[in-house]
Amino acid sequence: MEFMNRKPIIAGNWKLNKTIKEAIELVTLLKRLIQDTQSVDVVVCPVYTALSDVSEVLIESEIKLGAQDLYWEEKGAFTGEVSGSLLKDAGASYVIIGHSERRQFFHETHETVNKKTKAALKAGLIPIVCVGELLKEREAGQTFEVIQRQLEGAFVNFSKEEIQALVLAYEPVWAIGTGKVATPQQAQEVHAFIRKEIAKMFGAETATSLRIQYGGSVKADNIADLMREADIDGALVGGASLDANGFADIVRNAVSVTVK
Numbered sequence: 345m346e347f348m349n350r351k352p353i354i355a356g357n358w359k360l361n362k363t364i365k366e367a368i369e370l371v372t373l374l375k376r377l378i379q380d381t382q383s384v385d386v387v388v389c390p391v392y393t394a395l396s397d398v399s400e401v402l403i404e405s406e407i408k409l410g411a412q413d414l415y416w417e418e419k420g421a422f423t424g425e426v427s428g429s430l431l432k433d434a435g436a437s438y439v440i441i442g443h444s445e446r447r448q449f450f451h452e453t454h455e456t457v458n459k460k461t462k463a464a465l466k467a468g469l470i471p472i473v474c475v476g477e478l479l480k481e482r483e484a485g486q487t488f489e490v491i492q493r494q495l496e497g498a499f500v501n502f503s504k505e506e507i508q509a510l511v512l513a514y515e516p517v518w519a520i521g522t523g524k525v526a527t528p529q530q531a532q533e534v535h536a537f538i539r540k541e542i543a544k545m546f547g548a549e550t551a552t553s554l555r556i557q558y559g560g561s562v563k564a565d566n567i568a569d570l571m572r573e574a575d576i577d578g579a580l581v582g583g584a585s586l587d588a589n590g591f592a593d594i595v596r597n598a599v600s601v602t603v604k
């Protein structure tokens with residue numbers, strides 16, 4: 345499979361799961377299971393409270409650490425929030441931004457996604473910016489316009505260089521946690537659309553180099569078919585990332601697609 349020099353990336357979003365002890369157990373096992381995977385970037389995103397301990401376990405490992413959100417202010421009177429520099433301090437190098445659960449349950453808007461993505465880049469983190477349509481939007485034939493609005497909203501006042509420093513995740517909301525994975529063709533159609541939109545906004549070179557993950561009920565038995573599509577550069581994995589063996593199988597199957 346030719347990835348146009350885009351290194352695929354498999355990231356696990358643990359959501360609100362795992363105590364510190366459970367998180368340490370999971371990554372300790374993952375470290376053992378996931379070796380020789382240089383052709384794919386692997387990231388785990390635990391809850392804030394486990395970041396620092398997980399980062400200790402990941403020293404001298406190829407597996408990278410990510411957070412699930414951040415706040416755009418650096419410091420100050422913002423009770424309950426965590427900034428990009430504090431995530432870096434805890435050992436994170438990635439951060440998920442604009443996940444559909446944040447948009448649905450915590451009222452994230454295009455503007456907050458924009459500010460958070462800017463702040464993440466400023467802190468030296470790699471943002472994983474999520475976009476995706478609701479079931480009712482897909483059924484109403486609005487998928488492309490929803491995605492277009494999300495991209496335009498997220499990337500107001502962005503430079504090419506900033507886009508090149510981030511990862512996008514296409515996550516159809518109807519496929520998240522439902523067991524209803526998009527078909528490789530459905531996902532590819534939207535990934536190609538995203539790349540075309542990014543090309544319009546930031547030029548062909550930026551679009552060609554941008555990594556776009558698919559997310560939504562990814563498992564070991566569907567990752568390879570998804571990644572065989574030309575514009576799918578890996579996956580953001582929710583439920584299946586909570587089990588070390590299942591996640592390691594996803595990574596292994598992703599690696600098998602990258603090795604000719």
Ligand code: PEP
Binds near residue numbers: 357515520522523584
């Ligand atoms: C997610 O939360 O980003 C996700 C894709 O979840 P799941 O894999 O469980 O559908």
